[in-house]
Amino acid sequence: MxxxxxxxxxxxxxxxxxxxxxxxxxxxxxxxxxxxxxxxxxxxxxxxxxxxxxxxxxxxxxxxxxxxxxxxxxxxxxxxxxxxxxxxxxxxxxxxxxxxxxxxxxxxxxxxxxxxxxxxxxxxxxxGVIERRRLALVAVAVDHQRAGKLENDLRTAGRAVRGVSYGSDVTIDLGIPEEELPQFRAWLADATAGSATAVATGTAYVDV
Structure with a gap:
């Protein structure tokens, strides 16, 4: 593929x-x-x-x-x-x-x-043309207090933020190259003092 x-x-x-x-x-x-x-x-x-x-x-x-x-x-x-x-x-x-x-x-x-x-x-x-990459889809759940800064940091870092939803926690949907998942999880734990979770939900082609 x-x-x-x-x-x-x-x-x-x-x-x-x-x-x-x-x-x-x-x-x-x-x-x-x-x-x-x-x-x-x-x-x-x-x-x-x-x-x-x-x-x-x-x-x-x-x-x-x-x-x-x-x-x-x-x-x-x-x-x-x-x-x-x-x-x-x-x-x-x-x-x-x-x-x-x-x-x-x-x-x-x-x-x-x-x-x-x-x-x-x-x-x-x-x-004009655009590039699409096959990325791992990741749902990041984080508390409301940290959500704004985390979303901003993700966008600043060039991460493909696909959507943000609000409930008891804030869920940020991302597309991440599969080979970068371990590195991303380590970065997320450090950035949120271990309070955020990241769950892989599949793969999809995402505009980058």
Whole structure:
């Protein structure tokens, strides 16, 4: 299982023009194939008069599920170069749809490959990517008196604080690299004079 991967920071659209053809690349997060197909269907609905709506998606931290479509462009000139960009840049849980409005000038096979792949690459550069790491999920229980300072110290130290809940004690939910758990437990005991407890509750991919 992958320890980390990159994904798109947000959904967005990047537009470029090549020899009078307009290329609009929609990038969106997609954690499942169903989510990817929903984005593709939405883009097709939004651009019913487009010449082509080509797509590629990569699902899962290991990128094992991926698919591409040329949507009427010559075979291998659109969806495949789009997919290759996503795989080469190690982007996961993402769908890319490139909408083309034909401008009247033929680009040729090589031109199409460069146009579609370039549209995805430019959109990634424009919208940005984020890293996700597989972390151990830890629930820290601490008394109200120490909670504020502890939360601040955790955030200052760059720990991935995922949430804080209040009850008889305060519970701070964290994501921590598994190899750092022993060191973290020792630090927590020292920081709270042994009054806080830390319980591992599983693992998850967390934005870092």
């Amino acid at each position: 992958a320890e980390r991967y990159l994904t798109v920071a947000r959904e967005g659209v990047h537009e470029s023009e090549i020899k009078r053809s307009r290329f609009l690349c929609t990038l969106a997060p997609a954690a499942t194939e169903e989510a990817a197909q929903d984005v593709i269907a939405r883009v097709r609905k939004d651009h019913p008069t487009a010449t082509h709506n080509c797509f590629a998606y990569v699902i899962g931290p290991d990128g094992r599920l991926h698919k591409a479509s040329d949507d009427g462009e010559p075979g291998g000139t659109a969806g495949t170069p789009m997919l290759q960009v996503l795989l080469r840049r190690e982007i996961r849980d993402v769908v890319a749809v490139v909408t083309r409005y034909y401008g009247g000038v033929q680009l040729g096979a090589g031109g199409l490959v460069r146009a579609y792949g370039g549209a995805v690459s430019a959109a990634l550069d424009d919208l």
